[in-house]
Amino acid sequence: MTQAVRHDSMRARNLGVVLSEIRRSGPVTRAALAEITGLTKTTVSKMVGDLIAAGMVTETGTLRDGERGRPGTTLALSGERVAALGLEINVDYLSVCVVDLTLAVRLRCAQAVDNRACTPAETLTHLRKLIHKAVDEARAAGLTIAGSTLAVPGPVDGGLLHSAPNLGWRDVRVGDLMDGLTGEVGERPPGEFPGKFPVEVENEANLAALGELWFGSAPDDFLHVSGEIGIGAGLVVGGTLFRGTRGLAGELGHVIVTPDGPACRCGGRGCLEQYAGQEALLRAAGLDLPASLPAPGADLPGSGPGAGPGAGSGVPPALAELVRRLQEGDASALRACERAGNALGIALTSAINLLDPGTIVLGGVFAPLFPWISGPARDTMAGRLGAMRRAVPELAVSRLGADAATLGAAGRVLQRVVADPGRHMATGRRDPGPR
Amino acid sequence: MTQAVRHDSMRARNLGVVLSEIRRSGPVTRAALAEITGLTKTTVSKMVGDLIAAGMVTETGTLRDGERGRPGTTLALSGERVAALGLEINVDYLSVCVVDLTLAVRLRCAQAVDNRACTPAETLTHLRKLIHKAVDEARAAGLTIAGSTLAVPGPVDGGLLHSAPNLGWRDVRVGDLMDGLTGEVGERPPGEFPGKFPVEVENEANLAALGELWFGSAPDDFLHVSGEIGIGAGLVVGGTLFRGTRGLAGELGHVIVTPDGPACRCGGRGCLEQYAGQEALLRAAGLDLPASLPAPGADLPGSGPGAGPGAGSGVPPALAELVRRLQEGDASALRACERAGNALGIALTSAINLLDPGTIVLGGVFAPLFPWISGPARDTMAGRLGAMRRAVPELAVSRLGADAATLGAAGRVLQRVVADPGRHMATGRRDPGPR
Structure with missing residues (x-):
């Protein structure tokens, strides 16, 4: 019985090793898989057979591996099942x-x-x-x-x-x-x-940070900032998400910008969300809020099946209007973004001191607003961090925007x-x- | 040749396994070590012999393991070499x-x-x-x-x-x-x-956080705060130090308390050190600074060989004077600690939001000042975090004080x-x- 359990768990582990290796180095032949994984060719062939039957792997072509032997069939992940x-x-x-x-x-x-x-x-x-x-x-x-x-x-x-x-x-x-x-x-x-x-x-x-890691163009070390009505962040170090002790790390939106600033829904005061959250931004730019929310059930522009990553799940109308005004040089819209960018720079200064992230990737609503927010944020960070750190982390824009979490x-x-x-x-x- | 390298690296690994196990479960017999590690009794005996010869392990007594066989000699780490x-x-x-x-x-x-x-x-x-x-x-x-x-x-x-x-x-x-x-x-x-x-x-x-982990009474999940002239912090999650991307994480002293506060030596403004660092504290309490620093070469009170952990490497005279005034209820000393505690609470609120630590252990000069600083810090944190988090991390005092880093x-x-x-x-x- 113990033997059987051991055999099953070894099979399970080997299946994972083979499939992970196909993802990492596919298209790849069975012979190459055996060489890389250290498993026997017989084991690899059996595992690959099972993975093909389960619709997880597919044969993609043939490859002559140097001068030796007959060409092998190449394998890759399958998206069909x-x-x-x-x-x-x-x-x-x-x-x-x-x-x-x-x-x-x-x-x-x-x-x-x-x-x-x-x-x-x-x-x-x-x-x-x-x-x-x-x-x-x-x-x-x-x-x-x-x-x-x-x-x-x-x-x-x-x-x-x-x-x-x-x-x-x-x-x-x-x-x-x-x-x-x-x-x-x-x-x-x-x-x-x-x-x-x-x-x-x-x-x-x-999840947005993991989305950026797997679907975006971020390197293995970055802090992903999700700007929505709330603001959250996810830190990835060496390709691994840092979750803190109970998975509650990364609440950038409640980092304190000004201790006696405006009251926040979290119960605190002067949190980043009160300066750079979507609602605070729109309010500062003079954009009427209730009208900005479509009625429940209305599809967002840009939604629907089949759109590729990066297209965005749609930009809320009030945000689209803010971008339009920024493009036209509207003074109060520009001032709102400068204020939000400064506050973001303050909170990121504290975050850089505590978390030591690689790149900082701005996502969510900060992606469309990047041209107007990143400058003030970068200047604030450089002024406060430049003397102590050799290099201030770069600000990059997320390709995924609001889609990163999903x-x-x-x-x-x-x-x-x-x-x-x-x-x-x-x-x-x-x-x-x-x- | 490859074989030889493999043999050496296996021996090295097994030596580490055996010594780690002796540290973890000593006093322990050779038979128990073989059972726990899965190594043969012959291998364990050989390794133990080498570790004894190197002065790393010592025989401490005998132990009868149940009813079976003759009693075994117990082994423990040796501090003699x-x-x-x-x-x-x-x-x-x-x-x-x-x-x-x-x-x-x-x-x-x-x-x-x-x-x-x-x-x-x-x-x-x-x-x-x-x-x-x-x-x-x-x-x-x-x-x-x-x-x-x-x-x-x-x-x-x-x-x-x-x-x-x-x-x-x-x-x-x-x-x-x-x-x-x-x-x-x-x-x-x-x-x-x-x-x-x-x-x-x-x-x-x-290093102070690791000191607290190995020599203190902290659990496996905590943020250790080192209050000195500068203020740093080290986060331990699951017994492992979080270092960030380049080892620069935990700079709590430069978390921003008030964006337009006093200039800091780091080039920023309103950093925690400007409110709760040792110098800021002494200055706010009206204690003359230059006189507080003994001349180079003068031994600190309490220094010297042989003191056990927890005795402290000595408290600087100005700090000892501050503690005396606090004990006497001196109003400006109490105000200085309240101000420092509030600022610490603000910075820790940001740190808790970003790092999600377990307990918070206050060390360095915050250890002797704990009775006066922890209350205001705790109140500030509870007011700002209580509504969002089920439990605000507890504040504990370091037993090691300023010795933690060494x-x-x-x-x-x-x-x-x-x-x-x-x-x-x-x-x-x-x-x-x-x-």
Whole structure:
């Protein structure tokens, strides 16, 4: 019995080693895989056979490896079967994407919803409808859903959303509220999750940083700043997310800019969000707020399936108007961005002193506003850090903008599939049937 | 040849496994070691024999393991041979300690030196004299020095001290300036470092956090705050020091409390050091500064060899005077601590939001001032963090005070000896001679 368990766990580990190596160095031959991994050719061939049957790997061509022997067939990850759902609840929108194992974005939709006006249950009802549609479309394209991660705008610890001050939510077990989903998503194709619809919950800023790592152009060492109505940050060091002691690190939005500044929804005063959060920015620029939020249910411009990464899930109308005014040189819009950039520079100075990040990547609403915000932020940082540090970290713009969290959420599921594909094959291998 | 290298590296690894296990579970028998590590009894006996010959392990008694067989001899780490030097350059003192492999402090001395009035070369000349004395005394006690780490009050990257604003030092290759030491420390006993006197340089705040981890009573998750003339911090998560991307994390002293506050030596304004650093505190309490610094060469009260951890390397006279006035209820002293505590609370609020530490341990000068500083700091943190976080991290007082960095510096060398004892035995095994 012990032997059997050992054999199973060794097989599981080896499957992960082979699939990870195919992702890292594909297209690659079975012979090369055996050489790199140290596994025997027989083991590699058996593993590859199982991974092909599970739709995770595909043969892509042939390659003559030097002068030796006959040419080998090359293997790469396959995007035809396994996919993951990335989900996001933010203050003024919901967003869903489907990403396949090759990290190709197969579907993306966002919906403007003022979640501040909703109870958690109402918001999750809206979200479940979006998920339902996404799952249906994914299945119609022949995909099976390996799992999902839900990004929420606040610190999460063990599935519990402690507090999302911008939503007015506190101590919400978001995962439990998703349980109704299992019944809704209909008959599951063989190979899909066996029990409850699997939803893990994680902080939006952490997932945005992982999205930037896997889908963006960021190097392995960076601080990703998510500017939304709230502001969060995720630190990646050596390709690994820094989560702190309980996963609550990176709350840049509540770093103190001025101790006696305006009151913040978190209960503090003078937090960065009160100067550089989306609402503070729009208010300072004289853009009317309530009108800027479309009615629940209205699709955002630019949303819909099939858009490639970088296109953005859509820019809220008030933000688009702010960008227009900035382009025209509107004085109060420029002043608002300068004030926000200065405050961002103050908070980032404290963050650089504490976290020692590599590059700083500005995402979310800071991506479209980068040309106007980055200058003042950079000047503030240079003035305060330049004498002590040899080099002040560079500010870069995120290519993903507001999509980073949803992509990171899906990517997290796929990372786990690649690390342990057996878990998604055990009950998941389709009956190949007659061919 | 490849085989030989493999054999050597396996031996090195197994020596580390055996010694680490003796440290973790000693007193322990050879039979128990074989069972825990999975190595054969023959291998364990051979390794233990080598470790005893190298003076790293000693037999402590006998233990009957249940009813089976004859009683086994128990083994534990030995403090009789291998030791490390912990060194510190701070703004107003130098400090040296000798710690043996069992983490017993064998020697400690501190000297008041106003290093702001010295060039780096002058400071290191003072330090080399202290080291010389410490090495002589350690050798006289039969100890061999496995290496040393030097704590400096500023960010270090690859042996280069970028900037120690409170010393006025910038881009100093401190390690290189210690090269003269090799000639000074005299004839080396067999088993000591073979080449140059080994000095690694590391940030004081990082080493103080490690000191708290290994010598203090802190749990595995904490932020250690070193209050000196400068203020640094070191974050430990799951027993591991978080260093950031280039080892420059934890500069709590330059977290911004008030953006337009007083100018700081770092080039910024309104940094925490300007409110809660030792000088700012003494100035606010009306204590004359220049008189508070003893002349170079004068020993600090409480310094000298043989003091156990927790005794403190001595409290500077002006600080002792501040504590006296606080105990007497002096109004300006109390106001100064309240102001410093509030500022510390503001900076820690930002740090908690970014780093998500476990407990917060206040060390350095904050240890003797804890009764007066911790209350205002705690109130400020609770008011700003309480609504968003389920629990605000607790404030605890360091048992080590100003000794934490020097102890951590020595502990770091000993950690490496235990992980790879072979490196310290290859040229280090003493000729046992006739017995």
